[in-house]
Amino acid sequence: MSGNGIRIEGLRKRYGSGDTAVDALKGVDMQVAPGEVVGLIGPSGSGKSTLLKCLGAVIDPSAGRMTLGDELIYDEGWRVRDLRALRRDRIGFVFQAPYLIPFLDVTDNVALLPMLAGVPNEEARSRALELLSALDVQHRARAMPTELSGGEQQRVAIARGLVNRPPVILADEPTAPLDSERAMAVIRILNEMAQRYDTAIIVVTHDEKIIPTFKRIYHIRDGVTHEEAGAGRGVE
Amino acid sequence: MISLAGRDILHSWGKFVFTGFGLGLLIGVTLVMAGVYRGMVDDAKALLDNSGADLWVVQQDTLGPYAEPSSLNDDLYRTILALPGVAEAANVTYLTMQVRLDERDVRSMIVGIVPGPTRGAPGWPPYLVAGRQITRGHYEAVADVATGFQLGDRIGIRRNQYTVVGLTRRMVSSGGDPMVFIPLKDAQEAQFLKDNDAIWQSRRRTATNPAFDRAGVPGLLDAVLDSQSSNNFVNAVLVRLDAGAEPDAIGAAIRRWQRLTVYTRPQMEQILVGKLIATSAKQIGMFLVILAVVSAAIVAFIIYTLTMDKIREIAVLKLIGTRNRTIAAMILQQAIALGVIGFAVGKITATYAAPLFPKYVLLMPQDSVAGFLAVLAICALASLIAIRMALRVDPAAAIGG
Incomplete structure (x- = not known):
């Protein structure tokens, strides 16, 4: 389904021009295979957020190439036409805070994405319930976001990221607001979901306790990534 | 597709109802003002008829x-x-x-x-x-x-x-x-x-x-x-x-x-x-214009505030691929809903309050229809500022950094 996961080569991003131009990314290379969960770590100002925005098709890179599954997204100034549809159908997002829509119940928060893509309501809700069951929050399906615990909200957010079966999920500090036990639970879920749905997952994190769980880690510093093998201890 | 505007209204119905009630009183005053003018014309015609x-x-x-x-x-x-x-x-x-x-x-x-x-x-x-x-x-x-x-x-x-x-x-x-x-x-x-x-x-x-x-x-x-x-x-x-x-x-x-x-x-x-009654009619006309402007300003402010409260959700919606027109429709529908609630309250208020006025207040159905359409138009116009702001929200705002 997801072909080659996500692959970027020589990705650059320059803000501004002339003397005041800032190179936030200076030729980033990265590849994440389907079913793989990798960590992306780096200090503040290293270019993590810029890379995440490029990967999430929110901003255009200045140069470089990006392939998602079998689809070319950017190639040296060229890009696919409809980034909005790309984000909706091919990229899943999990944020630091769950950012669930407060006026939709749990099921509809998850089902909203397929609905936006034109999937009939009942089918979208069926997909949502399936994922909620997989994430063990099906019993809160009719609850409103404010009625959920932090861990439950994050699981619902993961379900939302997965519901359109994207080839890649970008998780931005998904464990930041959680205690150790819940943070580990989230990482375990991400690993399970990556395996089950053959999805490439990139986890941006500062969280020391989850860094050892990754088998591969990308360090980013001054706009350049360095790949290294992680401890890969996984999650008990 | 579910109605995002409808769900938001149901979720925070108290805010909408109370705001609509306040707006409704203003609309009620506007309808009564129009009724006062109609009453003056009707009094004049009654004088001739009788x-x-x-x-x-x-x-x-x-x-x-x-x-x-x-x-x-x-x-x-x-x-x-x-x-x-x-x-x-x-x-x-x-x-x-x-x-x-x-x-x-x-x-x-x-x-x-x-x-x-x-x-x-x-x-x-x-x-x-x-x-x-x-x-x-x-x-x-x-x-x-x-x-x-x-x-x-x-x-x-x-x-x-x-x-x-x-x-x-x-x-x-x-x-x-x-x-x-x-x-x-x-x-x-x-x-x-x-x-x-x-x-x-x-x-x-x-x-x-x-x-x-x-x-x-x-x-x-x-x-x-x-x-x-x-x-x-x-x-x-x-x-x-x-x-x-x-x-x-x-x-x-x-x-x-x-x-x-x-x-x-x-x-x-x-x-x-x-x-x-030409001078009185002009006076009432001026009041109607002022009330319409005040109503528009209130609706615009309320819708703007409600949209500001949802700025993060709007950024998330845009990031996950929601069309601009879906977001614009949500804001527009909420403004229209506010107008409908306000008009209903205003119409009921005007109907029950009209007999209490010392002068004859004639509430004509065509004025109510025109008033309703005007309220919808005002609400639609008033929502434009909030829509413009929502459409300018950067989806990147949902991502930290």
Whole structure:
């Protein structure tokens, strides 16, 4: 389904021009295979957020190439036409805070994405319930976001990221607001979901306790990534 | 696709209902203002309808008897009555004054009509809701129920007391003052009667004038004094025409041969609506514009605030691929919903509050429809600022950094 996961080569991003131009990314290379969960770590100002925005098709890179599954997204100034549809159908997002829509119940928060893509309501809700069951929050399906615990909200957010079966999920500090036990639970879920749905997952994190769980880690510093093998201890 | 606007409204219904209630009161005031204008126009038309006249004959070059003073000799009606096509002609006087009942007084339009054999003539109240018409030549009155007078009440007009013998309804002046009908002679006296001191002073002045005290004309002074203490003038002659008679032709004949001014029904309506209440109408129009602007500003502010509260959710929605038009539709629908709630509250408020106003408030269905459409348009326009802001939200705002 997801072909080659996500692959970027020589990705650059320059803000501004002339003397005041800032190179936030200076030729980033990265590849994440389907079913793989990798960590992306780096200090503040290293270019993590810029890379995440490029990967999430929110901003255009200045140069470089990006392939998602079998689809070319950017190639040296060229890009696919409809980034909005790309984000909706091919990229899943999990944020630091769950950012669930407060006026939709749990099921509809998850089902909203397929609905936006034109999937009939009942089918979208069926997909949502399936994922909620997989994430063990099906019993809160009719609850409103404010009625959920932090861990439950994050699981619902993961379900939302997965519901359109994207080839890649970008998780931005998904464990930041959680205690150790819940943070580990989230990482375990991400690993399970990556395996089950053959999805490439990139986890941006500062969280020391989850860094050892990754088998591969990308360090980013001054706009350049360095790949290294992680401890890969996984999650008990 | 689910309705995002509907879900948001259901989720925070209290905010919407209370805001809609406040907006509704404003819309209610707007509807009442429109109703006041309609009431003024209706009062003017009621005045013409209830007079039962086809032609108004008034002093030359005046807009009388309602918009300007007019004075005619009270025997002129006989010559008008003799014209072909004229079925009835009746003298009438109008004067607005305070009518007393015990310790209170009521602003009323006094209408002097010829009682007795001319019953049902132009100028008479066309129907009564209680009691009887005036049958005696003096000191009887028929009052509109809006005066609050009851049958048998003794009311004071100038120096005389009148017994209320009949009650009528919707007989009002163009200004909305309820009418009190009294015999013509009494009305003439009420209109022109001076107080005793003024009469005495006038007689003294006249008596010392050598022009009225000439040798060889012994009755001259008495005749002059008599003429000064009587009043033979009326404000207008109301004319009812035979079926099929042409008002314009008869009016032209009266203008030519009697040297008077004559107004037909459309002309009189134009005077009342186009001139007499024109300033009030402009005033109300200004208020309507101000209220519309205030309503728009309130809706814009509320929708803007509600949208600002959801800025993070909007960024997330955009990031996960929601179309701009879906987000714009959500905001627009919420603004429209607010308008609908406000209009419903305003319409109910105006309907129940209208009878409590001292002047007649006429809420017309077409005004409600126009008001509803205006509210929808205002809400749609007011939502544009919030929509513009929402569409400018960067989806990247959902991602940290």
